[in-house]
Amino acid sequence: MTIRIVLAGATGWAGSAVALAIARSNDLTLVAAVSRTHAQQILGDVLGEPRLNCPVYATAQEALAHPCEVFFEFTKPDVAKSNVLRALQHGAHAVIGTSGLSEADYAEIATAAEQYQLGVLAVGNFALTVVLLQKFSEIAARYIPQWEIIDYAHDDKKDAPSGTARELAYRLSKVRPSHLTVPLEQTQGVVETRGARLTGSQIHSIRLPGYTISVEIIFGMPDQKLTLRHDSGSSAQPYLDGALLAIRKVNTFVGLRRGLDSVLDL
Numbered sequence: 510m511t512i513r514i515v516l517a518g519a520t521g522w523a524g525s526a527v528a529l530a531i532a533r534s535n536d537l538t539l540v541a542a543v544s545r546t547h548a549q550q551i552l553g554d555v556l557g558e559p560r561l562n563c564p565v566y567a568t569a570q571e572a573l574a575h576p577c578e579v580f581f582e583f584t585k586p587d588v589a590k591s592n593v594l595r596a597l598q599h600g601a602h603a604v605i606g607t608s609g610l611s612e613a614d615y616a617e618i619a620t621a622a623e624q625y626q627l628g629v630l631a632v633g634n635f636a637l638t639v640v641l642l643q644k645f646s647e648i649a650a651r652y653i654p655q656w657e658i659i660d661y662a663h664d665d666k667k668d669a670p671s672g673t674a675r676e677l678a679y680r681l682s683k684v685r686p687s688h689l690t691v692p693l694e695q696t697q698g699v700v701e702t703r704g705a706r707l708t709g710s711q712i713h714s715i716r717l718p719g720y721t722i723s724v725e726i727i728f729g730m731p732d733q734k735l736t737l738r739h740d741s742g743s744s745a746q747p748y749l750d751g752a753l754l755a756i757r758k759v760n761t762f763v764g765l766r767r768g769l770d771s772v773l774d775l
């Protein structure tokens with residue numbers, strides 16, 4: 510028995526790497542793909558991989574006419590939530606790799622996952638070094654009450670903050686909110702320069718040419734600092750193992766889980 514997958518965003522930078530990794534696996538099968546530009550084509554013709562002999566559709570709705578166990582969302586935040594809700598309606602578990610969904614989006618998805626008794630695994634970053642950064646940060650937040658997050662990305666990344674930074678802030682909110690010595694409303698000058706407060710953390714997003722994707726968290730205590738930082742390279746390779754693991758694990762629970770370590774024994 511293989512796990513049948515519908516992959517939305519299968520022709521993109523990240524999605525095409527996942528599609529090729531699925532083609533190389535023995536226990537996973539891609540049954541349909543989503544991309545507007547390549548609709549009506551065979552994915553293998555687009556990606557140059559004959560083992561990917563599944564059709565490409567312009568919408569998730571059309572692709573989900575193919576029965577599948579897992580829907581993998583790797584498109585853009587403006588369509589991600591509706592794609593995932595549609596997948597749940599079709600009885601598929603969902604893995605969300607797309608970044609930029611809001612806390613309200615996740616709340617809606619969590620409710621639907623419970624309603625349909627299916628699993629949704631949202632992973633802001635599939636790379637192992639990010640999973641470890643999140644885990645180490647949670648430990649640090651238990652001992653150090655003040656921190657700020659800096660999210661670095663290339664200048665044409667439209668969503669801010671990054672999915673990685675959002676997920677980190679969300680996870681730290683389960684430990685405690687970061688303490689501000691000077692409350693934001695008492696800032697003298699321009700309050701926006703203090704960054705955005707999101708689920709209890711200050712986040713600063715840098716968007717400049719020359720950056721790929723990095724996330725940094727600085728914990729500060731009197732006369733001492735701890736900095737944890739992840740830098741990704743230019744290939745999608747670091748995401749692949751995590752993405753395939755998410756596909757294999759998403760049917761093991763009901764409801765929404767955030768972060769790859771929620772299905773790992775760390």
Ligand SMILES: NC(=O)c1ccc[n+]([C@@H]2O[C@H](COP(=O)([O-])OP(=O)(O)OC[C@H]3O[C@@H](n4cnc5c(N)ncnc54)[C@H](OP(=O)(O)O)[C@@H]3O)[C@@H](O)[C@H]2O)c1
Binds near residue numbers: 567633
């Ligand atoms: N979780 C992680 O570890 C991780 C890693 C890398 C990237 N990401 C995130 O994953 C998402 C995709 O990134 P990317 O760099 O792969 O983007 P990309 O190269 O622009 O690819 C986007 C893919 O989605 C499709 N798409 C976009 N809008 C669509 C729509 N409205 N309907 C149907 N298909 C649509 C595109 O095909 P068409 O344009 O032909 O429709 C393409 O296949 C982003 O949110 C990014 O931040 C997350």
